[in-house]
Amino acid sequence: MELTGAEIVVQSLIEEGVEHLFGYPGGAVLHIYDAIHQQEQLQHILVRHEQAATHAADGYARSTGKPGVVLVTSGPGATNAVTGIATAYMDSIPMVVLTGQVPRPLIGNDAFQEVDSVGITRPVVKHNFLVEDVKDLATIIKKAFYVATTGRPGPVVVDIPKDITAHKTEFSYPRDIKIRSYHPTTKGHSGQIKKAYELILEAKKPMIYTGGGVILSDASEELIKFTRLLGAPITNTLMGLGAYPANDKQFVGMLGMHGTYEANMAMHNSDVLIAIGARFDDRVTGNLEKFCPDARIIHVDIDPASISKNVTVDVPIVGDVKDVVIELNKLIEASDQRLEGAALSTWWQQIEEWRAQDCLKFNRDTGTIKPQFVVEQLHDVTEGNAFVTSDVGQHQMFAAQYYGFNKPRRWINSGGLGTMGFGLPAAIGVQIAHPGEQVACITGEGSIQMCIQELSTCLQYSTPVKIINLNNGFLGMVRQWQEFFYDRRYASSYVDALPDFVALAEAYGHIGIRIEKPEDVRQAIEDAFGKYKDRTVFLDFIIDREENVYPMIPAGAGLNEMILV
């Protein structure tokens, strides 16, 4: 059957099993919007800004494992989407972004709403395509989904000139696709896995350090099994929270700049470090020269370029995390040999001493609302089962430290790029994917204003997300650094002239509640998830103005050089 390019786009998405796409119309994509309008399988979610379309698709992808899909117009539509594309790229999130382009005869002529989308997005995509013939359209979309979702996932942009969406051709969606230059490794090398296994058994102070790769690979169950078989301590990166249950005694908390004392000390003192689906990011390693001085390192990662990039490792294993951990588990189970018991219990004693420092304690008797307390209460009310998105800054760290994620894909944050404005649209994406579930966006009065317009999207699609605004009237993390390192010169970190968030929420048709006393925190959260279960609720918590995120590794320090309080 002959279809127009626009119809091919829609049919191809349906063939890929796409149910929702997030976007914003404009001249170059009008044919595609017209085709979407004339069918019912594919639901389009209209955001209020293209950045939000990408973040919403990103939240959708992170919470489901399915690729997020975005449709935006040419020019500013595409440039607005770039922040969200880069966000997904840094965190290896599968996403397919369709951008409209001016008709081919106009390309290069500085036409209205023309921008070189392929050129602009190139450094922040896994791959991108410009469609030059309607006959290639279906194949390119197939390739885009294939590349986005296999190997180390990432965003793929398909730039579609408007004239192509009007051209007709015979449509048949390719069943399989082969790209001769693209062969992601999935199976780990058995010799390397054996070597890793042997090295693990030599450990007296083993440490398991896992990242977002475990979540992307859906390897949580296998990781839990592996960790329990070994009896070793485990830490998760910011991106990896939830892969191992936070309430388990082998879990020593998050590591890195605002990780726990016990996690960072265990890293620093370990003799065998087992890194799984983590990439030795600078926020995790601190000063590289001081990083894990005594450890021999095993590194499992699907991306060969991640291996020995920042830290030279002893046993690299390139492969899908799930596959490799399954193989490791088999080796362990097939033998009676385990880690030496006496050494392991000495190691645990040491770790318990570090843990006894109780590095996440905070002063509860100040009469002001502590952000940590709000996050704890949120955990309690939602029984640790909510999907929690965040923006970027102090509130993000408080959420990571105090929520206690027990399941994967529940903690949705921009770890790599650190994109303020991510939280609310991401929460919308999560809620669209999980209509009946509890979704909270932990944010601050700085971040929330970067995509506040999406409150309007919440109303249109009845997404009952709960906004937990930790409002201290400061760009908190900036202020914290200025307090520590710039003699309290608070340059532009004070958010002057804040809006009345309650009135703002109400103006958008939602429930707004301001909470100013610690004793009102619990009730407000209960109301949000109870009485106002089906509504978008904006909880504006007026919190301690100068609370800091502790513990902290200052820039240039090693993991063993934390500031505790």
Next chain:
Amino acid sequence: MNKHIISLLLENESGALSRVAGLFSARAYNIESLSVAPTDDATLSRMTIVTSGTDQIVEQIQKQLNKLVDVVKLVDLTESEHIARELMLAKVEAIGDARDEVKRLVDIFNGKVVDVTDTTYTVEITDTREKLDSFITSLSSIKIHEVVRSGAIGISSGENILAI
């Protein structure tokens, strides 16, 4: 810091070159020269990149290049015996004694004078980068108007073949 000659087969598609060039600038890798042209297979281009860096950086360069979806195959020619050549065109002043002197030097370096005017010679030499450098040094007192170099292209020695 060692010099490496990396040879790539990449899809002969618009944008492939900028993916490679963009990778080098985005990750602050050195790039001394880059040459690219289609091969006997019209769907493939062959690119030769001369770069330098520590072993760790060069390993990263190779891995990052391999990650580009348009890169079909990659070899570091400097890891084994190879042949590398560069083409140079140079326009030099050729007046009085210099006319003979330039001609002599061009003969020594197995080059050709490919264009002549009353005051200039344009010479063509194909050789290794080092030889071309020493030709330029040898010109010493002779005024050089213009130098154009292609950047190296390379191929491995013996029976090793870079093909798909």
